[in-house]
Amino acid sequence: xxxxxxxxxxxxxxxxxxxxxxxxxxxxxxxxxxxxxxxxxxxxxxxxxxxxxxxxxxxxxxxxxxxxxxxxxxxxxxxxxxxxxxxxxxxxxxxxxxxxxxxxxxxxxxxxxxxxxxxxxxxxxxxxxxxxxxxxxxxxxxxxxxxxxx
Amino acid sequence: xxxxxxxxxxxxxxxxxxxxxxxxxxxxxxxxxxxxxxxxxxxxxxxxxxxxxxxxxxxxxxxxxxxxxxxxxxxxxxxxxxxxxxxxxxxxxxxxxxxxxxxxxxxxxxxxxxxxxxxxxxxxxxxxxx
Numbered sequence: 122x123x124x125x126x127x128x129x130x131x132x133x134x135x136x137x138x139x140x141x142x143x144x145x146x147x148x149x150x151x152x153x154x155x156x157x158x159x160x161x162x163x164x165x166x167x168x169x170x171x172x173x174x175x176x177x178x179x180x181x182x183x184x185x186x187x188x189x190x191x192x193x194x195x196x197x198x199x200x201x202x203x204x205x206x207x208x209x210x211x212x213x214x215x216x217x218x219x220x221x222x223x224x225x226x227x228x229x230x231x232x233x234x235x236x237x238x239x240x241x242x243x244x245x246x247x248x249x250x251x252x253x254x255x256x257x258x259x260x261x262x263x264x265x266x267x268x269x270x271x
Numbered sequence: 272x273x274x275x276x277x278x279x280x281x282x283x284x285x286x287x288x289x290x291x292x293x294x295x296x297x298x299x300x301x302x303x304x305x306x307x308x309x310x311x312x313x314x315x316x317x318x319x320x321x322x323x324x325x326x327x328x329x330x331x332x333x334x335x336x337x338x339x340x341x342x343x344x345x346x347x348x349x350x351x352x353x354x355x356x357x358x359x360x361x362x363x364x365x366x367x368x369x370x371x372x373x374x375x376x377x378x379x380x381x382x383x384x385x386x387x388x389x390x391x392x393x394x395x396x397x398x399x400x401x
Contacts, residue, residue: 122295122296122299123295124295124298126299126302127295127298127299127301127302128302130299130302130303130306131302131305131306133306134302134305134306134307134308137306137309138309141309169311170307170309170310170311171310172307172310172313195316195348196299196300196303196316197303197306197307197313198303198306199306199307199309199310244309248308248309248364251305251308251364251367251368252302252305252306254305254368254371255298255301255302255305255306255371256302258298258371258372258375259298259299259302261375262294262295262298262375262378262379265378265379265382266291266382268382268386269382269385269386269389271386
């Protein structure tokens with residue numbers, strides 16, 4: 122294990138939070154979209170996170186240098202496992218003049234709660250900051266170690 | 272047996288070096304907890320090595336007049352028992368940040384101590400006392 126392990130883990134967190142932010146932004150932007158490529162109104166999406174053990178590239182041979190204990194095998198980065206689509210019926214609004222209104226005059230809008238999306242966006246921002254903080258700390262520690270040679 | 276290590280090691284550069292490795296590993300463990308702050312079901316992890324490190328130092332001291340200079344430390348990686356949120360996640364961001372800052376300070380002080388040890392050694396070698 123070296124400092125890049127910590128940096129890689131934090132980077133996976135940054136990237137996952139970024140995706141979550143994008144998904145929520147997309148939900149907000151499409152609050153009123155009555156058409157979508159899959160047909161019908163836009164469907165709300167949600168990023169599902171999963172812990173991913175470090176392996177392959179940098180995780181395969183991770184062993185603590187201090188002892189022959191495979192701490193690395195138990196560490197996990199994070200990834201967006203799935204972007205889940207909510208296929209619920211949508212929100213029916215009476216608006217007979219709308220081009221997408223059905224024969225009863227109802228339009229199907231996406232079932233999106235802006236409050237929920239805003240909270241999600243703020244939480245993603247906070248978590249992003251926390252990961253950035255962890256990455257900065259790891260970087261500072263590595264830089265400090267270089268001072269031994271001064 | 273590593274003679275040069277002992278010769279160079281009146282005050283514990285090898286102990287400090289081992290500690291640096293462990294602090295660095297702990298940073299990775301904390302980074303992993305922070306990255307999984309929002310992962311459902313993730314359990315926060317802790318890397319504990321204080322007692323193991325102390326035992327290793329004592330074992331080395333009792334090794335006789337010429338200790339090996341190599342410390343056998345077995346850090347313990349454990350899962351935090353604690354209240355989980357509704358999604359089963361036990362990471363507390365506040366706790367992780369506090370631990371990370373503490374770990375950071377310990378790492379940096381160890382680096383300072385190593386530098387000082389090496390300065391002393393340099394002074395002894397050159398006979399130049401500043």
